[in-house]
Structure formats: structure tokens, C-alpha cells
Amino acid sequence: MISGALALAPASISAQEPQRDSIPTDVRVGILYQPVFRPGIVMPVISAPPELRELADSVLAVILRDLDYSDRLQVMSVGEDIPLEGPVNYGLWDQLGAVWLLLGAIEGPADAPVLRLSLHDVVYRLLQDVRAFELPPIRDPAFRMTLHSAADHVVRWATSSTGIAATRIAFVDRSAGGLEIFVVDSDGFALRRLSDDSSIAYSPAWSPSGDRIAYMSYKDGDPAIYEFDVNPGTSSLLVDLPGMDMTPTYSPDGTLLGFAATVEGRTEVYSYNLAERCCATRLTYARFANSLSPSFSPDGKRFAFNSDRLGQLHIFVQDTEDGSAELITRYIYDQSVHNAAPDWSPTGDRIAFHGWVEGVPQIFTVAPDGRGLRQLTQEGRNEDPSWAPDGRHIVFASTRGGSAGLWVLDVVSGRIRRLVRSAEGRLPDWSGRLDSTFLVGGTAAAGRNRDNP
Amino acid sequence: MxxxxxxxxxxxxxxxxxxxxxxxxxxxxxxxxxxxxPEPQVQPRDEAAEREAREAEERRRREEEERLRREAERRRVLSVIAERVHFDFDKSDIRPDAEEVLQRKVSLLREYPGIRLRIEGHCDERGSNEYNLALGQRRAESVRRYLMSYGIDAGRFGTISYGEERPLVDAHNEEAWAQNRRADFPITDHGRLEPQD
Incomplete structure (x- = not known):
């Protein structure tokens, strides 16, 4: 009975016994990342009339940071003495080592400025793409999102993969009244609190359209799942079965809500038909065990989830329609295995989760068939991974660097950055793309054709 | 001295x-x-009044004694109900020491059929946040089933899990974890324990 607790103590003391943890023997402890070539991009000062100079500088700062955080381009700094007038001097930029040159200009009336971006291919000496972005007032929440969206376009022009700047991360953090849901832009700015429940709020999950967040709350005593409508900023009850309702997740097409609920004292995974606003269907059957934290595959046909049905905590994959659960993390006899918090990547090829290494949670990824297990972190506690829409970046809660917070990791290059500094920030969920030209129905048509090759 | x-x-x-x-x-x-x-012979008329006063005093005394007895009983009941049970790491089984605690609750709940409880399941901080919610729920349920197995009506218990969010001891060591892996028993209906009852 107490073997679980006791097994941890010797493991943490004897570091010379690498087998006494939950890592399968074919996984090397030690993080291996590929050296990645990132083409250099240079963006000089944005030209602007004097009354828009300040605006132009803050626009430049946001876009440069977004380009850097894409981890696909090497942002190069440039002196202010480089002449920008006249035709583009490709030779000069080539000599400086840039592959891409991004020129920006802010034009138009001060109350309705337009940002014009043009991307030049320095190597082939041609204009790659150009586009104008109408800038909302600087105090408007849409202002930063427009800049993020512009940066994502640039990343796409240069690498043919859209960036992830125009996204947000929802997470749980401590507030005066209890645990609440917060959101922050992908660059760590524009942090704000969403919920105001003054109880325990948990497990936020973005809807695919990005306009709603499902989460669990104790605000009415009995834990239930609520849906927060981001635009009016109101929350309403979504699912309340008898007992506890927890760990909501939307299917990628937005028709189903996966969640877990209490059945005869244990926890099982259900789906709820969002289109018809009715009917919870049970998906897992494991007597005497808990099944929770579902995460759908991109086609919605399968889902990963967490279960202790084998006496250890593991990740399983199951068909949504019917079918049996398949174990995808390694069962290790007589050891304290604790694999939790699965998140199926939007590109479908990997499932991220956290698993204990000598009693300390670390981030792993594995293919949906259980092959190719890979450990991504080793410093501090690292928990609750969530994929960015590019299937390449992961946000997670970590105590690395001595102070807790949310961190973003590029699983390709291994580059890591702090998103939010917070002692109790946890359970992050990365949104899909929130590009306002796609989100706000009416104006969506404006630039859509340019974007789709 | x-x-x-x-x-x-x-x-x-x-x-x-x-x-x-x-x-x-x-x-x-x-x-x-x-x-x-008092000197008996001096005022014979006061004897009745005197006896009445004595009886009133006696009544007050008895009432006070009864009040104290009930207060002591009430304290006993509350302390037996409030006694926590603890769990092993990642387990929801009722341990032998928890069984003793629960047996005391069983006899008390039989004695006081009006008392209703909420059984709160709690976890230490080590497991994943979400899994701990499920584990806490199982712990609460495990306690509820134990009490039900001794014939206590299921309708007298609600269950809720707080996962790792309501630690008893705010520290990060084995001792604190052992304290925090527990079930709490807040009373939702005092039944005839209520003073006015």
C-alpha cells in the first residue's frame, strides 16, 4: 500500500540508479534537439509621419518579437544609419547576411493608420509579398492581435508555414478570491483575468473558433463545466451531471465536448453533443479506475486520455465511436509511474504529456501508436503541456530557473522562453489561430484570398 | 501556596x-x-417561599447541568465527526487506522440519525492537478461506501473532491503530504445536535 510513497524516496536519493524511475530504458535522459538553420530576417525602422512615430516604434517592437518567437527566422538587428530611401539595395542586405528584408511603413490619417509590410527576398532580389493592415486604435484589444496577425503573415511568406503570434494562452492562476481563468497573448503581454468566480476554476479549453473557453468551476458548490463567451465576457453552465464534471476539451470540428464525470465514485470520459446541446455519451468503461483528461485527434476520430486502470497512471488512445483503449505509455512493473495530462498535437503526429522522472514531472512526446517516446525537459518540475497550432511549440507550467511560471518550448530547436512569471500559474491551454481577419465574420473576406495559396 | x-x-x-x-x-x-x-422558627410564613426559591434554584442547577452535559456531548460528537482519515500515496483504500476512526463515526451516526455530512476528498500536491481531482473524488467515495456498508443511509452523505487545492499543511515534504492526503467531514445538517432541538 505504501510502496508508492516509499519507492520515491530512495529514487530521489540515489541518482546513480537511472533505472529506478518511469523512463523506459530505450529513452535517453538528456535532451536532444536538432541544430536548425533559421534564415536571417532584418526589419529596419518603420517609416511613419512624425505624429505616428511613437506608434511605429511600438509596432516594430511587437512584430520583431513575434518573428523571433516563431523560432523559424533569425531576427537580425540593424543600425539606424543604413539608408532606406530609394530602391532596395539588395547587395547591402545580402552582405549583412540577411535572407529576408521586411520593410514597414505606417501611412494614412492618424485616426485610421494603415501598416504596409513588404517582404523582400534578398537572395533572389525580388519582392516576395506585400500587404496592408488596418490598425485598430492602440487601446483596442484588436490592436495587438492585428500586429500578431501581420507577423504571422510575414512568417508564412518567408517559410510557407503560418506563425503562431495571433494566438492566446488560457491558464489557471491564483487571484484574491481563489483560482481563476486568465488569458495572455502568445508573446506574454496583454494578460487579463477572464473568470470572476471566487472559487476554484480549472482546466480551461479553447473552442476551435477561439471565441469560447470551456472550464471547470466550483462557483455553485458542485463542480461543473461552464463555457465562457470571450466577446461579451459572460459564462454559462454547459454540463452538470451528478457529481464532478471536469477536464473539458472541444473536438476540433467544435461539435463535441469531451469531458470526465463521476460515475459510481470513479471518473469516466464522456462526450457531449454541442450542436444539439444535449446528451452525454459515455466513452470509457473501466470499473474501479479513473479515466479523465481527454484530448481529440485532429480528425476527431480518436482521443487520448489519462487512466489509472493498470494500477499506474498512463496515457491511452481510443476510437471516439467505439473500440478499446490502447496503452501508449510504457507499463513498468513495480514502479511509481505517473503519466498525465495528454494533449494531441494539432498536426496529429505527436501526443504531449508529462511523466515522472524520479518523482519529478517532465514533458514528453510520443507518437499516437506509442512509438518514438521523447523527453523534452529536465530542469525543475514541468507539467501540463499544450500544443500551439503549429504543432511545434508547447506551453507548460514549470519551476525551472528557480521561479515558477508558464514557459514556451520549440520542440524542434529546443529554444525556450518564459511566457508568464507566476508562482501558481498552471493548466495552460493554447488557442487555435485567432487571426482577426478569420475570426470576425464580416471582415474575414477582406484578405482571405491572398492568404490561401 | x-x-x-x-x-x-x-x-x-x-x-x-x-x-x-x-x-x-x-x-x-x-x-x-x-x-x-435561615432560622426556622422566626418567620414561619417564609418557609413556603423559601422552599420555592430552593426548588427554583434546583431547577436552574439541573438545567445548567443538562446544558453542560449536552454541551459536552455536542463537543464529543463534533470531535468524532471532525476526525480526519488519511490515505496512502495515490490510493483510496481505507487504511486500518482510518477504519478505527470511521468505526467511531459509524456508531455516532447511528446514535444521531439526523446528522448529515459532506465527505471531502483531498490529495497531496505531487500528482497532476487534474488527476488529483479524480483521486480525491475516489477517496471521498471510498469513505462514503465504507460508512454505507455499516448501514448508514447513503442519502446522509454528499461527496466532493478538492484535489490538491485545499492543503491542510502548506509545506513540501513527506510529513505535509501525509497530512494532506485525507478526507474531511464538514457537517451539513446537525440534526438534533442543534441547541434549540
Whole structure:
């Protein structure tokens, strides 16, 4: 009975016994990342009339940071003495080592400025793409999102993969009244609190359209799942079965809500038909065990989830329609295995989760068939991974660097950055793309054709 | 010390004297305060009033005793109900020490059929946040089933899990974790334990 607790103590003391943890023997402890070539991009000062100079500088700062955080381009700094007038001097930029040159200009009336971006291919000496972005007032929440969206376009022009700047991360953090849901832009700015429940709020999950967040709350005593409508900023009850309702997740097409609920004292995974606003269907059957934290595959046909049905905590994959659960993390006899918090990547090829290494949670990824297990972190506690829409970046809660917070990791290059500094920030969920030209129905048509090759 | 002792002795002798003087007509229960006996013959009319006053005093005394007894009982009930049970790491089984605690609750819940409880399951901080919610729920349920198996009506218990969000001890070591892996028993209905009952 107490073997679980006791097994941890010797493991943490004897570091010379690498087998006494939950890592399968074919996984090397030690993080291996590929050296990645990132083409250099240079963006000089944005030209602007004097009354828009300040605006132009803050626009430049946001876009440069977004380009850097894409981890696909090497942002190069440039002196202010480089002449920008006249035709583009490709030779000069080539000599400086840039592959891409991004020129920006802010034009138009001060109350309705337009940002014009043009991307030049320095190597082939041609204009790659150009586009104008109408800038909302600087105090408007849409202002930063427009800049993020512009940066994502640039990343796409240069690498043919859209960036992830125009996204947000929802997470749980401590507030005066209890645990609440917060959101922050992908660059760590524009942090704000969403919920105001003054109880325990948990497990936020973005809807695919990005306009709603499902989460669990104790605000009415009995834990239930609520849906927060981001635009009016109101929350309403979504699912309340008898007992506890927890760990909501939307299917990628937005028709189903996966969640877990209490059945005869244990926890099982259900789906709820969002289109018809009715009917919870049970998906897992494991007597005497808990099944929770579902995460759908991109086609919605399968889902990963967490279960202790084998006496250890593991990740399983199951068909949504019917079918049996398949174990995808390694069962290790007589050891304290604790694999939790699965998140199926939007590109479908990997499932991220956290698993204990000598009693300390670390981030792993594995293919949906259980092959190719890979450990991504080793410093501090690292928990609750969530994929960015590019299937390449992961946000997670970590105590690395001595102070807790949310961190973003590029699983390709291994580059890591702090998103939010917070002692109790946890359970992050990365949104899909929130590009306002796609989100706000009416104006969506404006630039859509340019974007789709 | 010496002075106190002297006082004690003189007080005791005064009580003894009073008891002797009071004689056989009175209840043998020890009186906290010696009642100076009035001279019987001087005012015969006051005898009835005197007896009434004595009876009133007696009633008050009995009521006070009853109140104290009930208060002590109430405290006993509350402390038995509030007694926590603890769990092993990542387990929801009822341990032998928890069984003793729950047996005390069983006999008390039989004695007081009006009492209703909420069973709260809690976890230490080590497991994943979400898994701990499920684990806490199982712990609460495991306790509820144990109590039900001794014939206590299921409708008298609600269950809720707080996962790792309501630690008893806010520290990060084995001792704190052992304390935090627990079930709490807040009373939702006191039944006839209520003072006005």
C-alpha cells in the first residue's frame, strides 16, 4: 500500500540508479534537439509621419518579437544609419547576411493608420509579398492581435508555414478570491483575468473558433463545466451531471465536448453533443479506475486520455465511436509511474504529456501508436503541456530557473522562453489561430484570398 | 501556596458543615455554595417561599447541568465527526487506522440519525492537478461506501473532491503530504445536535 510513497524516496536519493524511475530504458535522459538553420530576417525602422512615430516604434517592437518567437527566422538587428530611401539595395542586405528584408511603413490619417509590410527576398532580389493592415486604435484589444496577425503573415511568406503570434494562452492562476481563468497573448503581454468566480476554476479549453473557453468551476458548490463567451465576457453552465464534471476539451470540428464525470465514485470520459446541446455519451468503461483528461485527434476520430486502470497512471488512445483503449505509455512493473495530462498535437503526429522522472514531472512526446517516446525537459518540475497550432511549440507550467511560471518550448530547436512569471500559474491551454481577419465574420473576406495559396 | 491551601481547607469544612446542617430533607447532591440555613422558627410564613426559591434554584442547577452535559456531548460528537482519515500515496483504500476512526463515526451516526455530512476528498500536491481531482473524488467515495456498508443511509452523505487545492499543511515534504492526503467531514445538517432541538 505504501510502496508508492516509499519507492520515491530512495529514487530521489540515489541518482546513480537511472533505472529506478518511469523512463523506459530505450529513452535517453538528456535532451536532444536538432541544430536548425533559421534564415536571417532584418526589419529596419518603420517609416511613419512624425505624429505616428511613437506608434511605429511600438509596432516594430511587437512584430520583431513575434518573428523571433516563431523560432523559424533569425531576427537580425540593424543600425539606424543604413539608408532606406530609394530602391532596395539588395547587395547591402545580402552582405549583412540577411535572407529576408521586411520593410514597414505606417501611412494614412492618424485616426485610421494603415501598416504596409513588404517582404523582400534578398537572395533572389525580388519582392516576395506585400500587404496592408488596418490598425485598430492602440487601446483596442484588436490592436495587438492585428500586429500578431501581420507577423504571422510575414512568417508564412518567408517559410510557407503560418506563425503562431495571433494566438492566446488560457491558464489557471491564483487571484484574491481563489483560482481563476486568465488569458495572455502568445508573446506574454496583454494578460487579463477572464473568470470572476471566487472559487476554484480549472482546466480551461479553447473552442476551435477561439471565441469560447470551456472550464471547470466550483462557483455553485458542485463542480461543473461552464463555457465562457470571450466577446461579451459572460459564462454559462454547459454540463452538470451528478457529481464532478471536469477536464473539458472541444473536438476540433467544435461539435463535441469531451469531458470526465463521476460515475459510481470513479471518473469516466464522456462526450457531449454541442450542436444539439444535449446528451452525454459515455466513452470509457473501466470499473474501479479513473479515466479523465481527454484530448481529440485532429480528425476527431480518436482521443487520448489519462487512466489509472493498470494500477499506474498512463496515457491511452481510443476510437471516439467505439473500440478499446490502447496503452501508449510504457507499463513498468513495480514502479511509481505517473503519466498525465495528454494533449494531441494539432498536426496529429505527436501526443504531449508529462511523466515522472524520479518523482519529478517532465514533458514528453510520443507518437499516437506509442512509438518514438521523447523527453523534452529536465530542469525543475514541468507539467501540463499544450500544443500551439503549429504543432511545434508547447506551453507548460514549470519551476525551472528557480521561479515558477508558464514557459514556451520549440520542440524542434529546443529554444525556450518564459511566457508568464507566476508562482501558481498552471493548466495552460493554447488557442487555435485567432487571426482577426478569420475570426470576425464580416471582415474575414477582406484578405482571405491572398492568404490561401 | 500555603495560603491557598488554607483557603481550600476552610472552604471544604464550610461545605461539610453546611451538608451536615442541611440534614436529611435535602437532595444528597453536593452543593457548590453552602446555603446558610435561615432560622426556622422566626418567620414561619417564609418557609413556603423559601422552599420555592430552593426548588427554583434546583431547577436552574439541573438545567445548567443538562446544558453542560449536552454541551459536552455536542463537543464529543463534533470531535468524532471532525476526525480526519488519511490515505496512502495515490490510493483510496481505507487504511486500518482510518477504519478505527470511521468505526467511531459509524456508531455516532447511528446514535444521531439526523446528522448529515459532506465527505471531502483531498490529495497531496505531487500528482497532476487534474488527476488529483479524480483521486480525491475516489477517496471521498471510498469513505462514503465504507460508512454505507455499516448501514448508514447513503442519502446522509454528499461527496466532493478538492484535489490538491485545499492543503491542510502548506509545506513540501513527506510529513505535509501525509497530512494532506485525507478526507474531511464538514457537517451539513446537525440534526438534533442543534441547541434549540
Amino acid at each position: 500555603v495560603i491557598n491551601l488554607k483557603r481550600e481547607v476552610s472552604w471544604l469544612s464550610a461545605v461539610a458543615l453546611a451538608l451536615v446542617v442541611a440534614g436529611c430533607g435535602r437532595a444528597p447532591a453536593p452543593e457548590p455554595e453552602p446555603q446558610p440555613e
